[in-house]
Amino acid sequence: MRHAHIIGAGVAGLSTAVHLLNRGWNVTLHESAGHAGGRCRSFVDATLGCRIDNGNHLLLSGNGAALEYLSLIDAADGLTGPDKAAFPFLDLKTGRRWTVEMGAGRLPWWIFSEARRVPGSRPADYVRALRLAWAGERATVAECLGADNPLFKRFWEPLAVAVLNTAADEGAASLLWPVIRETFGRGEAACRPMIARVGLSESFVDPALRFLAGRRAGFFANHRLRALSLKGDRVAALTFEGGDEAVAAGDAVVLAVPPRNAAELVPGLIVPDLSRAIVNGHFRLPAASGDFSFLGLVGGVAQWLFVRGAVASVTVSAADTLAENDAAAIAGRLWDEVCRALALGEAPLPAYRIVKEKRATFAQTPDQVRRRPPARTPWKNLFLAGDWTQTGLPATIEGAIRSGRKAAETVIWSGSRA
Ligand SMILES: Cc1cc2nc3c(=O)[nH]c(=O)nc-3n(C[C@H](O)[C@H](O)[C@H](O)COP(=O)(O)OP(=O)(O)OC[C@H]3O[C@@H](n4cnc5c(N)ncnc54)[C@H](O)[C@@H]3O)c2cc1C
Structure with missing residues (x-):
């Protein structure tokens, strides 16, 4: 049976693994961090005293590749949201609301x-x-x-x-x-808005790891790939922190790491080289308010507000300037907007967590889009996946999952011709 070494366990790497396993390949997944999920993950926050996501991730019901992936990993019920496509908004300057x-x-x-x-x-x-x-x-x-x-x-x-x-x-x-x-x-x-039912890891990551384990695929956390040994038109070996691993004839290597890491590993690879930040502010509310709601915000700093149980989370995209400020200053500005949006008056700043993802995605400008490489590389057994590769879609969960499916199809197609 053919074997794929997948480097990077974000949703692109997980999607590659799931699609290859589904087509009868063997898979080993190597991740440099201590956990899978990459930019799409949940963690326990001690200050808030609950589990939160690294950022609010909104999907739409037309995100077909994401829904297909969830169904493959037996997590088809992993997303939730309103049962109609309604987008409520508030203008923070005028106080006007509309849907x-x-x-x-x-x-x-x-x-x-x-x-x-x-x-x-x-x-x-x-x-x-x-x-x-x-x-x-x-x-x-x-x-x-x-x-x-x-x-x-x-x-x-x-x-x-x-x-x-x-x-x-x-x-x-x-x-x-x-x-x-x-x-x-x-x-x-x-176009119905959807979010992870419990958390990003519970929907997109943990069920995928269970899917892998059930098919005897290897998953190695804390296993950073340091270098690729390239011989002629093939990858001959992988150098990890703990030592080298040979790549057998017929095996494939899929790099599903962020663009900077891919460029360090692959000589001459052109990748998007500018990024944009996303800042999320999570605030503990005085009381839980329903299951889940969201609100688009205009005229302020934040663009979207999500309320789940007793936590209100606001998202600021393209937030490079805001991310330069310290967490306390950001929290003060965002909490003021949360109070106006939820009619909380002048409630004092509660327990909060500000998460700055300085390289949240590549800068999706026309110049940077032209730098996206395809799944195939000049090396016959080396392939690329990730939200920054040539998917034709923005850098989103849907794009990352589709890149994984594409990489798997390319691996299989190349394998059948070798
Ligand atoms: C705050 C925030 C909010 C977002 N909001 C949304 C949203 O609302 N909707 C949406 O659809 N998308 C959203 N996104 C985008 C979405 O999270 C990403 O597009 C997606 O998670 C990217 O997945 P990926 O697998 O391509 O990359 P990554 O998640 O970056 O995965 C790459 C993995 O490779 C690992 N790695 C790196 N180098 C090595 C190495 N040398 N060896 C081994 N492993 C390595 C990394 O540790 C990482 O786990 C958001 C992103 C952020 C950060």
């Missing part, structure tokens, strides 16, 4: 209902989104959608910044279109 509610069919008749539209927007503003479909490689989101209309400020901008983790005036329009096409373009059932 964008999509309709059931592919044709967006709901844009003709003033009550379901963004305040101040006209049906023609929504039709303008079709420009994304023809956006050239160099176009930015703001150029395509026009930054001067209420729909942009009150819907497209917070959505695009969250999806691309890049400001709308530099974010690549070509990456936003596939998301719109696969979700909003397919009607209400494909």
Whole structure:
């Protein structure tokens, strides 16, 4: 049986492993950290006294590869969310609230209902989104959608910044279109917001590790790959901290590590080399308020607020400037916005945790998108996976999982021709 050595146990590496195991390959997964999950993980926070995710991760019901992966690892019930596609918003400057509610069919008749539209927007503003479909490689989101209309400020901008983790005036329009096409373009059932039912690790990571264990795949944490030994057009051996491991003829190596690490390991590999930060602020609320709710925020620092039980979490994407501040200063600013959003008056700052992910994703600008490499490399048995590889999608869970599926298909296809 053929064997794949997968380096990196984020969701891209896990997805590669699951798809290869499913097709009868043997798999060994090596991870440098003490745990799997990478940028998509949960941990116990002593200050808050509960388990939290490293960041709020929102998916949409049209994220087909993510749903397929969850079903393969027997975690099809791992996501939860409202049973209709409704996106509530608050303008922190004016206090105005509204909800964008999509309709059931592919044709967006709901844009003709003033009550379901963004305040101040006209049906023609929504039709303008079709420009994304023809956006050239160099176009930015703001150029395509026009930054001067209420729909942009009150819907497209917070959505695009969250999806691309890049400001709308530099974010690549070509990456936003596939998301719109696969979700909003397919009607209400494909654009329902979804989050992990308990936590990211409980949905995306732990069931995958159980899937691996059940198929006798090896998983080695604290096992950093230091170097690849390249001989001719193949990887001949892997150098880990503990020693070398030979790569047998017919075996494959999949690098599912972040772009900087891949560039250090593979000579001459061109990768996206700029990143953007995401800051999440988690606050303990005076009392639990229902199961789960979320709110889009405009006119402030935070873009999205999630409330789960007694913890309110806010997300700031493209947050490089904010991340320069110390945690206490960030907490003060974000808590003020949480109080306004949840009508908590001037409640004192509660227990909190600020999580700064300085390299949350690559900077999804047109120039950086052109640096994404494909799954195949010039070395016949070396393949790439990760949210930064050429998936045609933004750097998201859906993109990372799809990159893993693509890497597995490429490994199998190459193996069948060797
Ligand atoms: C705060 C935050 C919020 C986000 N919000 C969303 C969201 O709302 N919706 C969404 O869909 N996506 C979101 N994302 C993006 C999503 O988390 C990522 O796209 C996805 O997790 C990337 O997975 P990956 O496997 O490609 O990379 P990673 O998770 O980075 O995995 C790479 C793994 O490789 C390991 N590694 C590195 N070097 C080595 C080595 N030499 N040897 C062995 N192992 C190595 C690393 O430790 C890591 O575990 C968010 C990300 C962050 C950080």
